Amino acid sequence: xxxxxxxxxxxxxxCEARLATVNNDDALRQRVAREWSELNGVEITAxxxxxxxxxxxxxxxxxxxSLCPIRxxxxxxxxxxxxxxxxxxx
Numbered sequence: 001x002x003x004x005x006x007x008x009x010x011x012x013x014x015c016e017a018r019l020a021t022v023n024n025d026d027a028l029r030q031r032v033a034r035e036w037s038e039l040n041g042v043e044i045t046a047x048x049x050x051x052x053x054x055x056x057x058x059x060x061x062x063x064x065x066s067l068c069p070i071r072x073x074x075x076x077x078x079x080x081x082x083x084x085x086x087x088x089x090x
Contacts, residue, residue: 001080001081003053003055003056004053004055004056005055005080005081006053006054006055006064006071006081007054007055007068007070007071007073007074007075007079007080007081007082008054008068008070008071008081008082009081009082009083010054012051012053012054012055012056013053015051015053016028016031016032017029017032017049017050017051017061018051018052018053020032020049020050021049021050021051021052021059022052026046028049029046029047029049029050030046032046032049033045033046033048033049036049048061048062049061051064054068054071055080070082073085
């Protein structure tokens, strides 16, 4: 499986946080931080916008690193994605 597919199924290659990180694009970091702050109703700073991909070794956003329940669950079960799990989410 493509290692840039996140545990939840999102495509990390297209994620603007990853693009800002690999291109060292501070303007994109600032835009993403502003958009994600508005979307989620929390303060997200440009310094938090650093991620190389959910299943790739390296830096992650604070949410992806330790708060994302999907990532934590799939990692705990040793799955590539949550799609490989036989348990119902409901």
